Amino acid sequence: MIDLAHVSRSFGARTVVDDVSLRVEAGAILTVVGTSGSGKTTLLRMINRLVEPSAGTVRIAGRDVRSVPPHLLRQGIGYAIQGHGLFPHRTVAENVGVVPRLLGWDRRRIAARVDELLGLFRLDPALYRDRLPAALSGGEQQRIGVARALAAEPPILLMDEPFGALDPIIRGRAREDLLAIQRRFGTTIVLVTHDMDEALRLGDRVAVMDAGRLVQEASPAALIGAPASAFVGALLGGGDRAFQLMSLRVVDDLVEPGAAPGTPIPAGTSVRAALAESLWSRRAALPVSRDGVILGRVTRAALEAQGAGP
Amino acid sequence: MSRAPLVLKVALLAGLGAFLVAPDAFAPLFRPFAPGDSPPIYAQTPLLRLAVNHIVLVAAATLAAGLLAVGFAIAATRPAGRDLLPFARAVANLGQTFPPVAVLALAVPVVGFGTVPTLIALVLYGLLPIFETALTGLGGLDPALLEAARGMGLTGRQRLVQVELPLALPMILSGIRVSAVIGLATATLGSTVAASTLGEVIVSGLLTGNTAYVLQGGLTVAAMAILVDAGFLALQRKATRRAGFRS
Amino acid sequence: MGETTATLERPGARRLGAIRPGLDPLGSVFAALIGLSLLTLPLMTARPNRIAAGESLMAWSALPPGRVLALGVVLGLAAPLLVLRIGPRLRVVAAGGALVILCLAAGWAADHLTLPGDRYGRVSPDAGWWLGFATAALALGDGLARLSPGPGIRIALLAGSAVLSGLALRSGFWDHLSILREYASRSDTFGREVRTHAGLALSSVAAAAAVAIPASILARPVPAARTALLSILNGVQTIPSMALFGMLIAPLGWIGRTVPGAADLGIAGIGAAPAFVALFAYALLPVAAATVAGLDAVPEPVRDAARGVGMTGRQCLLQVELPLARPAILTGIRIVLVQNIGLAVIAGLVGGGGLGVFVFQGISQNAGDLVLLGALPTVAMAGAAAILLDAVIDLGRGPERRR
Numbered sequence: 001m002i003d004l005a006h007v008s009r010s011f012g013a014r015t016v017v018d019d020v021s022l023r024v025e026a027g028a029i030l031t032v033v034g035t036s037g038s039g040k041t042t043l044l045r046m047i048n049r050l051v052e053p054s055a056g057t058v059r060i061a062g063r064d065v066r067s068v069p070p071h072l073l074r075q076g077i078g079y080a081i082q083g084h085g086l087f088p089h090r091t092v093a094e095n096v097g098v099v100p101r102l103l104g105w106d107r108r109r110i111a112a113r114v115d116e117l118l119g120l121f122r123l124d125p126a127l128y129r130d131r132l133p134a135a136l137s138g139g140e141q142q143r144i145g146v147a148r149a150l151a152a153e154p155p156i157l158l159m160d161e162p163f164g165a166l167d168p169i170i171r172g173r174a175r176e177d178l179l180a181i182q183r184r185f186g187t188t189i190v191l192v193t194h195d196m197d198e199a200l201r202l203g204d205r206v207a208v209m210d211a212g213r214l215v216q217e218a219s220p221a222a223l224i225g226a227p228a229s230a231f232v233g234a235l236l237g238g239g240d241r242a243f244q245l246m247s248l249r250v251v252d253d254l255v256e257p258g259a260a261p262g263t264p265i266p267a268g269t270s271v272r273a274a275l276a277e278s279l280w281s282r283r284a285a286l287p288v289s290r291d292g293v294i295l296g297r298v299t300r301a302a303l304e305a306q307g308a309g310p
Numbered sequence: 311m312s313r314a315p316l317v318l319k320v321a322l323l324a325g326l327g328a329f330l331v332a333p334d335a336f337a338p339l340f341r342p343f344a345p346g347d348s349p350p351i352y353a354q355t356p357l358l359r360l361a362v363n364h365i366v367l368v369a370a371a372t373l374a375a376g377l378l379a380v381g382f383a384i385a386a387t388r389p390a391g392r393d394l395l396p397f398a399r400a401v402a403n404l405g406q407t408f409p410p411v412a413v414l415a416l417a418v419p420v421v422g423f424g425t426v427p428t429l430i431a432l433v434l435y436g437l438l439p440i441f442e443t444a445l446t447g448l449g450g451l452d453p454a455l456l457e458a459a460r461g462m463g464l465t466g467r468q469r470l471v472q473v474e475l476p477l478a479l480p481m482i483l484s485g486i487r488v489s490a491v492i493g494l495a496t497a498t499l500g501s502t503v504a505a506s507t508l509g510e511v512i513v514s515g516l517l518t519g520n521t522a523y524v525l526q527g528g529l530t531v532a533a534m535a536i537l538v539d540a541g542f543l544a545l546q547r548k549a550t551r552r553a554g555f556r557s
Numbered sequence: 558m559g560e561t562t563a564t565l566e567r568p569g570a571r572r573l574g575a576i577r578p579g580l581d582p583l584g585s586v587f588a589a590l591i592g593l594s595l596l597t598l599p600l601m602t603a604r605p606n607r608i609a610a611g612e613s614l615m616a617w618s619a620l621p622p623g624r625v626l627a628l629g630v631v632l633g634l635a636a637p638l639l640v641l642r643i644g645p646r647l648r649v650v651a652a653g654g655a656l657v658i659l660c661l662a663a664g665w666a667a668d669h670l671t672l673p674g675d676r677y678g679r680v681s682p683d684a685g686w687w688l689g690f691a692t693a694a695l696a697l698g699d700g701l702a703r704l705s706p707g708p709g710i711r712i713a714l715l716a717g718s719a720v721l722s723g724l725a726l727r728s729g730f731w732d733h734l735s736i737l738r739e740y741a742s743r744s745d746t747f748g749r750e751v752r753t754h755a756g757l758a759l760s761s762v763a764a765a766a767a768v769a770i771p772a773s774i775l776a777r778p779v780p781a782a783r784t785a786l787l788s789i790l791n792g793v794q795t796i797p798s799m800a801l802f803g804m805l806i807a808p809l810g811w812i813g814r815t816v817p818g819a820a821d822l823g824i825a826g827i828g829a830a831p832a833f834v835a836l837f838a839y840a841l842l843p844v845a846a847a848t849v850a851g852l853d854a855v856p857e858p859v860r861d862a863a864r865g866v867g868m869t870g871r872q873c874l875l876q877v878e879l880p881l882a883r884p885a886i887l888t889g890i891r892i893v894l895v896q897n898i899g900l901a902v903i904a905g906l907v908g909g910g911g912l913g914v915f916v917f918q919g920i921s922q923n924a925g926d927l928v929l930l931g932a933l934p935t936v937a938m939a940g941a942a943a944i945l946l947d948a949v950i951d952l953g954r955g956p957e958r959r960r
Binding site: 149 | 859864
């Protein structure tokens with residue numbers, strides 16, 4: 001879906017992005033993680049031409065982005081940023097409807113789309129439609145920001161630290177919302193973050209940037225299993241790699257026939273949560289159920305084995 | 311103009327000084343603007359004396375306006391004065407709607423002609439810019455900073471003198487700068503009510519249709535205003551650096 | 558006035574629900590000034606003719622006994638009320654009452670002191686009246702500020718007081734006051750000069766806005782152009798207004814004489830042209846500076862988001878940046894309009910007409926009342942413009958963000 005080939009960007013003598021090549025498959029989530037000043041935001045902004053590359057090409061669906069006028073290109077790509085960038089003089093409905101209006105949708109269709117999106121983000125349209133951004137909480141503003149980015153059903157969504165300003169509980173819910181909506185629309189997402197946990201949790205693939213260079217690009221499990229450099233290891237936080245790995249995997253593949261005592265855990269539980277439950281409730285094995293039907297059991301030994309390095 | 315290089319300002323100062331000390335040397339420059347045989351340089355009163363009167367008048371008015379305005383701003387930002395703040399703002403705003411000529415004209419019936427009504431008009435008109443900026447400077451300080459000062463045990467007076475005023479100084483200076491520049495131009499109006507300022511030259515030019523006089527008076531005042539503006543800007547930058555802000 | 562506090566604080570008075578114990582510091586100052594102005598300063602001056610020396614009269618000798626009583630009763634009620642911690646509505650009523658009775662007293666005194674058939678005698682307010690009037694007006698403003706009425710109400714109040722003053726003037730109630738005698742001998746030119754004055758101020762500000770706003774939008778993104786624009790306009794501001802008006806006479810006169818058709822457009826060395834150009838030049842900087850500041854204040858994420866959702870530069874400017882900068886730009890326009898209404902007085906000095914004609918005639922004839930005839934309408938116009946534009950700026954902010 002998105003192809004970056006030998007992309008570089010310098011501001012004066014400073015090279016901010018240095019020869020990066022990347023590929024994002026359609027419908028996948030790529031998270032770009034790095035310290036501040038690593039060039040991750042610039043990389044993101046080159047995809048919708050908010051920054052023009054000094055060298056290299058960016059292709060979307062095989063087409064060089066330079067062949068499309070920038071404003072038309074951007075109308076087809078969702079863009080959500082930290083601090084949301086909501087227009088303070090426009091109501092919630094006007095903010096969400098800004099791209100459809102630029103695209104010339106008729107009024108009724110825009111209104112319907114706005115209400116649909118507000119509903120998706122669990123905001124009652126009747127209550128929120130006519131409010132100004134200043135009258136919203138931080139979490140609500142963030143949701144409106146993402147809703148605006150998705151308004152014209154773009155195939156691609158670019159996000160720059162979208163959850164940066166939220167408190168941990170709201171942040172967790174916002175991530176779940178994003179995953180649910182991504183599954184529903186099949187949107188291809190590139191998300192920039194400085195939080196490795198967030199990158200691992202959300203990304204199908206994780207790209208690590210350092211000083212303008214792409215250090216590693218891999219699936220979360222591969223990244224944890226084999227960090228390409230000491231820098232990636234440091235970002236991963238070294239010590240609890242085993243647990244990071246466990247939280248990426250679910251118990252479903254580990255179920256074996258047999259019985260176990262106590263309350264069952266639902267299928268889809270992460271290995272990490274299942275192991276914690278096994279330790280806490282002092283059970284060597286836990287029953288696993290799906291929709292009330294017992295599928296079998298997982299043993300603590302099988303859970304523990306998931307934390308082993310390659 | 312204020313950002314023009316130093317050389318230009320020094321040249322301007324030198325030119326202004328030379329003109330005031332020996333105006334007759336510049337007569338050929340103004341010759342084309344004087345009608346017929348009328349003298350190109352104003353001679354009824356020496357220009358230097360008028361310029362000094364002008365500067366002294368404006369300096370006195372600006373000083374008075376500065377003391378009053380900063381005093382009001384301090385009072386309005388103390389806890390006891392908070393109630394007065396909306397009123398003080400309203401009055402300051404109202405003061406601005408009084409045109410300086412009107413103040414001058416209204417003061418004449420009460421205090422008579424001459425320097426006094428000019429001084430009153432200049433002080434009243436100079437109050438607002440200083441009051442506004444002093445209020446912004448004192449009222450806009452980070453509450454966390456004042457809380458920290460309180461936490462360290464500074465008394466109200468110590469907080470004002472050691473923390474608030476130094477931090478607000480750049481803002482206050484910018485208000486005084488604006489006030490002084492406006493005052494220099496406004497003081498010329500004083501000559502319509504017989505105050506001895508450079509306005510005398512302009513009025514005389516207007517009455518006799520002698521553009522050379524109008525130019526002399528106007529350009530001299532403009533040059534002084536530019537120099538005063540530059541001087542205060544330099545002071546302001548220094549104060550900004552001392553207050554630890556990036557200038 | 559403090560002795561009445563105790564009686565008014567009894568429960569009976571509290572039924573008003575607006576009086577709380579304690580004294581209002583600002584109100585006390587107002588009350589003291591009103592008392593002082595009336596009891597220690599002369600209310601009116603009476604002169605046998607326009608330029609003769611006047612006789613200052615205290616309130617009790619300037620008014621017939623019944624009217625002195627009315628003045629005393631109204632002010633005697635209003636001043637103690639201002640001292641107390643009363644609600645803003647009551648405060649407005651008290652201050653408004655004081656203001657109205659002072660206006661009435663001026664008319665009464667003029668009638669009382671003017672002999673029947675005397676067409677040369679001059680009666681004008683003296684220091685006590687002016688101080689009392691100014692204090693009552695300030696108290697009224699304070700009460701209104703505490704009420705903080707919405708923009709619609711402010712406009713309505715402004716219109717109401719304009720209509721009321723107009724009716725009072727028309728009724729002939731104040732016709733024996735000196736300032737209206739000056740008016741009577743100039744009634745043929747007064748209306749024209751007011752129109753010239755307002756026209757000069759409004760047209761110069763409109764022209765300046767039409768030039769300065771686009772210029773700032775174009776120059777702002779380019780640092781060199783932006784600095785140049787603001788420094789040049791800043792330089793214009795340092796030239797004294799009188800000199801700028803005067804300097805323009807020669808070049809405009811030359812253009813009027815030599816450029817074909819220019820004279821037909823009204824371009825000439827004498828008259829309104831130099832005044833218009835000078836006022837226009839003075840209005841440029843505040844409008845340009847406000848536009849630049851307003852656009853600078855648009856938050857970077859908002860601008861980034863506007864480009865990010867695919868707005869063109871033009872759409873971003875028209876739909877996002879200018880609407881957000883509008884309050885700042887309007888504030889700049891308000892400042893120059895008020896400033897230019899005042900500066901337009903100078904036009905009277907260079908033959909440009911306007912209310913300055915009366916001011917400068919008055920100064921040269923040493924006739925204070927003629928000065929007032931020019932100065933008071935100017936102040937009223939400037940004040941009305943300020944109130945009106947402030948209300949418009951508030952209206953533009955919308956109810957949600959005013960809160």
